[in-house]
Amino acid sequence: MPNSDYELLIFDWDGTLVDSIDRIVAAIRHAAAGCDLPRLDEVPIKGIIGLAIQEAIVTLYPQLTGTQTLTEFQRLYADHYLSLEATPSLAYPGVAKTLQTLHQQGYRMAVATGKTRRGLDRVAACHGWSALFETTRCADETASKPHPRMLLEILEQCQVAPERAIMIGDSAFDLQMAHNAGMGAVAVSYGAQPVQVLQQYPHCLMIDRFEHLLPWLNHRP
Missing domain, CATH: 3.40.50.1000 (HAD superfamily/HAD-like)
Incomplete structure (x- = not known):
């Protein structure tokens, strides 16, 4: 024991x-660009790491709450993060x-x-x-x-x-x-x-x- x-x-x-922090930041920024949303500094993005992804997104972009854009943002994020993780984070x-x-x-x-x-x-x-x-x-x-x-x-x-x-x-x-x-x-x-x-x-x-x-x-x- x-x-x-x-x-x-x-x-x-x-x-x-x-x-994996830099990859999460990159994937959030990629999704934001795909949804024509402002690019955020890395500090607020790092501040949401640990939350469930939908909660993280609406914390950063409250205007997406309850919208179809939230679903698209989540899809873009997941696809880009998965591509970055083709070689897993060290x-x-x-x-x-x-x-x-x-x-x-x-x-x-x-x-x-x-x-x-x-x-x-x-x-x-x-x-x-x-x-x-x-x-x-x-x-x-x-x-x-x-x-x-x-x-x-x-x-x-x-x-x-x-x-x-x-x-x-x-x-x-x-x-x-x-x-x-x-x-x-x-x-x-x-x-x-x-x-x-x-x-x-x-x-x-x-x-x-x-x-x-x-x-x-x-x-x-």
Whole structure:
């Protein structure tokens, strides 16, 4: 058994495990251009990473709410992102080795992501990580972050109490979702949102490199 207060580790995907941020920004801008919408600075685009895609789009372009253009934007985004992901986004340094080590040490692991089910299953298989995660939840099959539903569903399926699980993510949505579910959270500083934003939300730890998660977990009293 792990030498830790936690038995279940729940990870965000984009910006936490894989460096896909620039591709998401590029796909949003491509879709906006295709819909004759203004090109946005990367800061607000990075600020919506982690949300379900429709919620992300209407956050950036509120005028699209309830319109056919929203559907077209989503299609253009998905097609362009898929073309960019023909070669999957690289894992951040230390992620692959650390995930394997955590698995070997007996930690149970899961994913809670704003990706679609089809997108997550494809990229998890490409990285060879599918078998590492006991369960996963995606934004197109449950409530979008920061609503706690996807975490509560994972906890129920795994039969783990909130205090025995922790969320690891790179966005305010991840940290607030964990808080809403009664869980602790670890923030990673290298993803989509800057440290000064993350510091405004509840978290137990902030790490600059993914592998720093290991010693913190394994030296918990």
